[in-house]
Amino acid sequence: MVSYLRSLKKPTTSPSQQLLKPAISTIFFLYACLILFAAFLFRPSFAFAQCSIQPSRNLLNTPVNKLSHPVVILISSDGFRFGYQHKTPTPNIHRLISTGTEAETGLIPVYPTLTFPNHYSIVTGLYPANHGIVDNKFFDPNTNESFNQKTSSEPKWWLGEPLWETVVKQGFNASSYFWPGSEVKKPFWSCPKKFCPPYDSTVKFEDRVDTILSYFDLPADEIPALMTLYFEDPDYHGHRVGPDHPLITADVARIDAMVGRLIAGLEEKNIFEEVNVILVGDHGMVGTCDQRSIYLKELAPWIEIPRDWIQRYTPMLTIRPPADESPADIVAKMNEGLQSTYTGKYLKVYLKDKLPSRLHYSKSDRITPIVGLVDEGFKVEMNKPEAKQCAGSLKAETSKSDDRSCAGAHGYDNAIFSMRSIFIGHGPRFPKGVKVPSFENIQIYNLVTSILNIDGAPNDGDSNFPQTSQLKIIKDNGRSECNFC
Numbered sequence: 001m002v003s004y005l006r007s008l009k010k011p012t013t014s015p016s017q018q019l020l021k022p023a024i025s026t027i028f029f030l031y032a033c034l035i036l037f038a039a040f041l042f043r044p045s046f047a048f049a050q051c052s053i054q055p056s057r058n059l060l061n062t063p064v065n066k067l068s069h070p071v072v073i074l075i076s077s078d079g080f081r082f083g084y085q086h087k088t089p090t091p092n093i094h095r096l097i098s099t100g101t102e103a104e105t106g107l108i109p110v111y112p113t114l115t116f117p118n119h120y121s122i123v124t125g126l127y128p129a130n131h132g133i134v135d136n137k138f139f140d141p142n143t144n145e146s147f148n149q150k151t152s153s154e155p156k157w158w159l160g161e162p163l164w165e166t167v168v169k170q171g172f173n174a175s176s177y178f179w180p181g182s183e184v185k186k187p188f189w190s191c192p193k194k195f196c197p198p199y200d201s202t203v204k205f206e207d208r209v210d211t212i213l214s215y216f217d218l219p220a221d222e223i224p225a226l227m228t229l230y231f232e233d234p235d236y237h238g239h240r241v242g243p244d245h246p247l248i249t250a251d252v253a254r255i256d257a258m259v260g261r262l263i264a265g266l267e268e269k270n271i272f273e274e275v276n277v278i279l280v281g282d283h284g285m286v287g288t289c290d291q292r293s294i295y296l297k298e299l300a301p302w303i304e305i306p307r308d309w310i311q312r313y314t315p316m317l318t319i320r321p322p323a324d325e326s327p328a329d330i331v332a333k334m335n336e337g338l339q340s341t342y343t344g345k346y347l348k349v350y351l352k353d354k355l356p357s358r359l360h361y362s363k364s365d366r367i368t369p370i371v372g373l374v375d376e377g378f379k380v381e382m383n384k385p386e387a388k389q390c391a392g393s394l395k396a397e398t399s400k401s402d403d404r405s406c407a408g409a410h411g412y413d414n415a416i417f418s419m420r421s422i423f424i425g426h427g428p429r430f431p432k433g434v435k436v437p438s439f440e441n442i443q444i445y446n447l448v449t450s451i452l453n454i455d456g457a458p459n460d461g462d463s464n465f466p467q468t469s470q471l472k473i474i475k476d477n478g479r480s481e482c483n484f485c
């Protein structure tokens, strides 16, 4: 029926037909609307999915179209590894899954599978090499400056156009209840206090959800079209106790409770079926242990790697040698040595331009000239410690010593399954009960702009992705088509 309605918009080829078109179209269109109206009365679910021609609320007692524009709530649960949703009963997450769209085998993060690069890829549709946040901490050789906790709010680091800027640029409000990069000023984004509170990890999750819900009490044209919502869990415990600890199970249950709180609040306002909710994580998590380490000192017979060349040891090894050293020679000697050491086969060192192209991790001076891919669960250290033991994750939990020798990590190759997170979309623009193949999180930018019916900035995602045969985002929820009625 929607395609039929769309066909009414197509121009005719004959001038005489064009003259007749308005009258004919109007008659047919009104007729179609009457049919749809009747269909809606008897089959409300169909009407909801495809067209928003709505009789009065009193007739149906199913109020819809309370919103004057599409709304997306984009939720990130940090470190929510794919599969966590089955650790414990998660009725609310599963409600979204069963009545929405799920990436059946998870959401694929970008490389490196770290928090800052991935959160910013989700909201820009860009790979880290293009959005500039190539690691959680890094050095820019062009400016001799470092990106770190102190400098991370400076706009110069954050390239590309994040969703909140795209939304505001096109005349809507956007809000961010925490998201890496959201406090950074952009040409069209000032991070207004009303919609963009400064990051504070002590704010209760409940308060974050309730604030999001309160935005729906604003006048219709002030309700943000995009609302981001961020939870630190289960990443925090994942690092400390690994992915298989009961603390993670508790975190997952807590996230599910927050999803439930959001759903209940939206239902109370009679807008749950009108709001598009997207639940994602930024990366997964894998257990680590000292017994699976690679020691750079063992390469001494082939090459010495000074500590000050190393930007990050693990879960990716990044090396920036001085300008008078040859990166190619260093890579060759390291790989030669790694072939001869006991755990060397678990680390492969590359000139960044020679990294597998699927990683998209080379075209930025902020990326170090040498990058080592570390196998799942392994870590790189300089020296073999004298007496470290894999003491088990419970020790890490109870000692509070922040001893991460046997806990959890992420940042590895994004082809590793444990690095995957979740994607669940629910709302008027998502097919119900549909599973789609896994996809990279850079596609989410185009997905959101498509749902909001706004033009997006150029990005690395596929502009056709929202309408691909797998995902089949409902192109229009009918509102624009049926405004004629």
Ligand SMILES: [Zn+2]
Binding pocket: 078, 079, 114, 115, 116, 235, 282, 283
């Ligand atoms: Zn994270």
